[in-house]
Amino acid sequence: MRRVLTGVYVGADTPDTIQLRCQAARLVVAPHVVLCDRTAAWIWGVDTFDYRELEVLPPLETWALRGRGRVTRRGCAGGARDLAPDDIVDVEGLQVTTPLRTSLDLACRLSQRAGLAAVDGFMRDHGLTQDDLRRGLLRFRGRRGVVQARALVAVADGRSESNGESWIRLAIINAGLPVPELQWWVDVDGAPTYRLDLAYPKHKIAVEYDGVAFHSTPEQRRHDRERREWLSDHGWTVIVVKRWMLTNAAVTEWTGRIAAAFDPR
Numbered sequence: 001m002r003r004v005l006t007g008v009y010v011g012a013d014t015p016d017t018i019q020l021r022c023q024a025a026r027l028v029v030a031p032h033v034v035l036c037d038r039t040a041a042w043i044w045g046v047d048t049f050d051y052r053e054l055e056v057l058p059p060l061e062t063w064a065l066r067g068r069g070r071v072t073r074r075g076c077a078g079g080a081r082d083l084a085p086d087d088i089v090d091v092e093g094l095q096v097t098t099p100l101r102t103s104l105d106l107a108c109r110l111s112q113r114a115g116l117a118a119v120d121g122f123m124r125d126h127g128l129t130q131d132d133l134r135r136g137l138l139r140f141r142g143r144r145g146v147v148q149a150r151a152l153v154a155v156a157d158g159r160s161e162s163n164g165e166s167w168i169r170l171a172i173i174n175a176g177l178p179v180p181e182l183q184w185w186v187d188v189d190g191a192p193t194y195r196l197d198l199a200y201p202k203h204k205i206a207v208e209y210d211g212v213a214f215h216s217t218p219e220q221r222r223h224d225r226e227r228r229e230w231l232s233d234h235g236w237t238v239i240v241v242k243r244w245m246l247t248n249a250a251v252t253e254w255t256g257r258i259a260a261a262f263d264p265r
Contacts, residue, residue: 002014004020004021004024004057005024005025005027005028005057005060006028006059007027007028008024008027008028010024018043018044018045018091018092019092021042021043022043022091022092022093022094023092025039025043025060025094026092026093026094028060029060029062029094031095032064032095033062033063033064033095034062034063034064034083034088034095034096034097035060035061035062035094035095035096035097036061036062036063036096036097036102036105037061037097037102037105037106037109038061038106038110039060039061039062040061040096040097040102041102041106041118041121041122042057043091043094043096044096044099044102044122044125044126045125046102046118046121046122046125046126047121047163048106048110048114048117048118048121063083063097083097083101084139086098087101088101099122099126099128100122100128100132100133100136101136102122103118103119103122103123103128103133104133104136104137104140104149106118106119107119107145107148107149107152107153108140108143108144108145108146108148108149109145112148112151112152112170113166113167113170113246114163115148115149115152116152116155116156116166116167116169116170117160117163117166117167119133119152119153119156120156120157120158120160120165120166121160121163121166123156123157123158124158124159124160124161127158128158130153130154130156133153133156134153137149137150137153155169155170155173155179157169157182159182159183160182161183161197162209162211164209164211164241164243164246165182165197165198165209167246168197168198168207168209168241168246169182169198171246171251171255172198172207172255172258175251175255175258175259177255177258177259177262178200180198180199180200180205180207181198181199181200181201182197182198183195183196183197184196184198184199184201184206186231186236188230194227194230194231196208197209200262203237203261203262204235204236204237205236205237205239205258205261205262206231206236206237206238206239207239207241207258208224208228208238208239208240208241209241209242210224210240210241210242210243211243228240237261239254239257239258239261241254
């Protein structure tokens with residue numbers, strides 16, 4: 001067996017699907033409760049949890065509509081907040097904040113880095129645009145965190161394919177460097193052959209994120225080595241960033257290498 005939520009278990013081989021998540025949540029929350037924030041993102045399939053939280057999920061984040069009692073059940077957390085009717089949608093019998101409302105709430109509430117990854121994820125997976133997000137932010141005037149949310153929406157990009165790529169892009173922007181191109185294809189003999197996570201094509205600078213999911217097997221490492229050798233042989237500066245290199249000291253080092261690559265003198 002494996003635990004899905006506090007007090008909710010399934011067979012260990014049961015696939016993790018949106019339907020399963022909804023079924024588990026229905027056993028925990030009351031009908032008048034709206035799932036919000038990171039729990040809503042979880043329902044929508046956008047990852048906003050810390051690595052350690054993926055084994056044991058944190059308490060469900062919920063809102064009770066004004067005039068209804070707050071949730072007090074173990075495994076749930078939340079308060080009361082006003083929501084417009086178009087902020088809420090039914091998902092498999094659950095009341096859940098919409099992708100737009102959820103992304104803006106998280107842009108206000110989470111850290112800068114996690115907030116950008118969340119907004120990027122909703123743009124990528126649910127088709128939100130910067131225009132959608134900007135219009136939605138008009139209702140957030142004066143709300144705590146709205147200044148950060150506006151800054152994140154201005155640089156959000158649905159082409160980011162992972163949280164790590166979003167974190168790297170934000171570190172680059174915060175270092176005062178130009179915003180890189182995302183998912184840039186390098187042609188070989190006229191055919192798009194190598195796709196770069198982040199790139200400055202005119203300066204031939206590539207920034208690659210080596211996450212665990214796609215860079216851990218011998219075959220994946222061999223492919224990475226071959227493509228990076230080809231890029232280096234053809235004048236590209238390749239800067240590889242791993243998850244542990246997102247600490248402050250390490251960020252200063254590799255963003256400095258990017259800056260130096262713009263002016264190699």
